[in-house]
Amino acid sequence: MRDELYGEILLDHYRYPRHFGALPNPSVRIEGKNPLCGDEFLIDLNLEGDVLREIRFSGRGCAISMASASMMTELVTGKSVAEIQKWIDRFRNFLRDGGAHRDEVDMGDLQALAGVAHLPVRVKCALIAWTTLEEGIGQRKNEPR
Amino acid sequence: MSLMETTIKANRVLSTVEKLREDFPILKTTVHGKPLVYLDNAATSQRPSQVLAAYCFFCQSHNANVHRGIHTLGEQATDRYEAARRKVAAFIGAPSEKTVVFTRGTTESINLVAYGYARKFLKPGDAVVLTPMEHHANLVPWQIVATTMGANLRFWPMTPEGTLDMSAASDLLQPPVKIVALTHVSNVLGTINPVKEIARRAHAIGAKMLVDGAQAVPHIPVNVADIGCDFYAFSAHKMCGPTGVGALWGREELLDEMDPFMTGGEMIREVWLDHATWNELPYKFEPGTPPIAEAVSMGAAVDYLNHVGMDWLQEHDRQLVNYAMNQLLAEDGVKIFGPQDGRGALISFNVEGVHPHDLATLLDRDGIAVRAGHHCAQPLMRWLGVPATARASFYLYNLPEEIDQLMEGIRRAKEVFAYAR
Numbered sequence: 099m100r101d102e103l104y105g106e107i108l109l110d111h112y113r114y115p116r117h118f119g120a121l122p123n124p125s126v127r128i129e130g131k132n133p134l135c136g137d138e139f140l141i142d143l144n145l146e147g148d149v150l151r152e153i154r155f156s157g158r159g160c161a162i163s164m165a166s167a168s169m170m171t172e173l174v175t176g177k178s179v180a181e182i183q184k185w186i187d188r189f190r191n192f193l194r195d196g197g198a199h200r201d202e203v204d205m206g207d208l209q210a211l212a213g214v215a216h217l218p219v220r221v222k223c224a225l226i227a228w229t230t231l232e233e234g235i236g237q238r239k240n241e242p243r
Numbered sequence: 244m245s246l247m248e249t250t251i252k253a254n255r256v257l258s259t260v261e262k263l264r265e266d267f268p269i270l271k272t273t274v275h276g277k278p279l280v281y282l283d284n285a286a287t288s289q290r291p292s293q294v295l296a297a298y299c300f301f302c303q304s305h306n307a308n309v310h311r312g313i314h315t316l317g318e319q320a321t322d323r324y325e326a327a328r329r330k331v332a333a334f335i336g337a338p339s340e341k342t343v344v345f346t347r348g349t350t351e352s353i354n355l356v357a358y359g360y361a362r363k364f365l366k367p368g369d370a371v372v373l374t375p376m377e378h379h380a381n382l383v384p385w386q387i388v389a390t391t392m393g394a395n396l397r398f399w400p401m402t403p404e405g406t407l408d409m410s411a412a413s414d415l416l417q418p419p420v421k422i423v424a425l426t427h428v429s430n431v432l433g434t435i436n437p438v439k440e441i442a443r444r445a446h447a448i449g450a451k452m453l454v455d456g457a458q459a460v461p462h463i464p465v466n467v468a469d470i471g472c473d474f475y476a477f478s479a480h481k482m483c484g485p486t487g488v489g490a491l492w493g494r495e496e497l498l499d500e501m502d503p504f505m506t507g508g509e510m511i512r513e514v515w516l517d518h519a520t521w522n523e524l525p526y527k528f529e530p531g532t533p534p535i536a537e538a539v540s541m542g543a544a545v546d547y548l549n550h551v552g553m554d555w556l557q558e559h560d561r562q563l564v565n566y567a568m569n570q571l572l573a574e575d576g577v578k579i580f581g582p583q584d585g586r587g588a589l590i591s592f593n594v595e596g597v598h599p600h601d602l603a604t605l606l607d608r609d610g611i612a613v614r615a616g617h618h619c620a621q622p623l624m625r626w627l628g629v630p631a632t633a634r635a636s637f638y639l640y641n642l643p644e645e646i647d648q649l650m651e652g653i654r655r656a657k658e659v660f661a662y663a664r
Contacts, residue, residue, distance in 0.1 A: 161597075
């Protein structure tokens with residue numbers, strides 16, 4: 099049975115999350131929790147200078163949070179911290195308006211999460227990996243070089 | 244009972260429910276274009292027209308502050324507020340209405356005992372017995388009080404199916420246990436705890452016992468004198484009443500020796516610049532302007548439940564839970580939490596491969612309201628080994644057909660999630 103929210107792309111990321119697991123020597127490891135639903139994520143980053151070379155995530159969560167995390171890892175690999183922050187902000191706005199006022203940028207698989215914008219209680223699920231990553235790259239910035 | 248008698252009885256129950264449903268305007272609402280199927284009654288129940296009318300009538304006809312004005316409305320408001328207290332007291336078998344304190348709800352009632360009683364009488368090294376199935380409202384206040392007073396918390400072991408292991412009672416209930424605080428009916432497992440026996444055993448070692456009755460008072464006839472506990476806490480909004488009001492019943496001698504929890508107007512007798520004396524029971528524990536119209540409506544909710552009949556309601560709950568339990572047990576990939584028999588009007592469950600939040604979202608689009616999450620019982624979720632569960636909870640207006648719809652919704656969710664396999 100097809101469902102408008104739980105579509106093929108979303109469920110594919112849920113069933114087969116990309117970059118799932120841990121990195122042996124991450125430069126940043128950050129934990130994200132949504133105590134409201136019991137979702138827990140661990141995100142490992144390998145940053146080379148300003149560029150995110152590798153990312154892995156592990157944990158458990160609902161289909162929306164898992165799929166969103168999986169899509170995020172595909173998108174941010176190889177990008178600079180500044181670009182990643184731009185995507186985090188873009189995705190937040192996207193969840194606010196369901197992509198109605200988005201700029202010319204192609205959201206790719208993330209488009210599959212547009213339906214979440216109509217479910218305010220689930221926006222947190224879609225954002226948990228992103229806010230965790232945001233904290234991760236922010237933490238790095240504060241580290242002495 | 245013959246099959247025909249059973250059928251006749253079932254039909255009679257059904258027609259009563261259909262009549263009762265007319266009292267709840269919200270049941271005619273639609274959600275995402277589908278008729279509402281409200282199965283989140285353990286979170287809050289819906290309110291019948293009679294209760295809404297009582298609220299409106301009070302506001303339109305008698306609204307004034309209580310225990311203050313000499314004027315007519317003030318007197319009428321006080322009369323109605325106190326009449327509601329008498330109704331609530333009678334409903335739970337309280338020996339005297341002055342032992343019933345209006346609070347904002349169960350949470351405040353428990354905090355009132357934790358702060359007003361435990362902070363005064365607990366000594367370093369004393370122990371408080373709780374269970375792992377407590378709602379955070381009956382756990383966190385005790386954590387704080389225990390830390391402040393240098394007391395310890397002890398937890399009653401549970402059997403694998405989620406009932407209290409009564410064989411542990413003798414080891415557990417020993418000095419220096421001074422307080423036993425536990426839920427009457429678990430909001431997750433549905434377990435009905437043997438509060439009467441536990442009260443007897445707690446008293447045998449000189450301990451006091453508080454019962455969290457939030458999930459019990461709306462569903463089963465409760466008599467605090469028969470239970471023999473010392474404190475009993477509950478809320479109006481789970482029993483057809485409004486939010487923002489609830490009650491604490493306590494033994495008169497204990498309430499007398501307790502300190503007030505909050506202070507201010509109304510709860511005092513005499514005030515000087517540097518000190519004050521306390522009002523008599525129950526006003527000592529009702530500082531400031533209470534939720535007057537809400538308390539009056541709580542009285543109306545009691546009237547309504549008396550009109551429905553708690554014995555009838557108990558039987559109705561039993562039939563619905565059995566019906567739902569049998570269907571859920573027969574459904575592939577559904578795991579049920581809590582005991583199979585002797586449970587309250589709720590069932591927590593998970594569907595394999597479908598996170599409870601996804602299930603709740605999918606059900607919502609079929610118009611079905613269930614709860615998904617940790618149900619304010621995170622330690623119990625850890626004990627169960629799950630991050631969250633789905634929960635269907637029933638009340639007097641629910642029909643077997645609504646459980647059929649729930650099952651259809653569960654099957655649809657399974658199909659959606661099997662799609663990508």
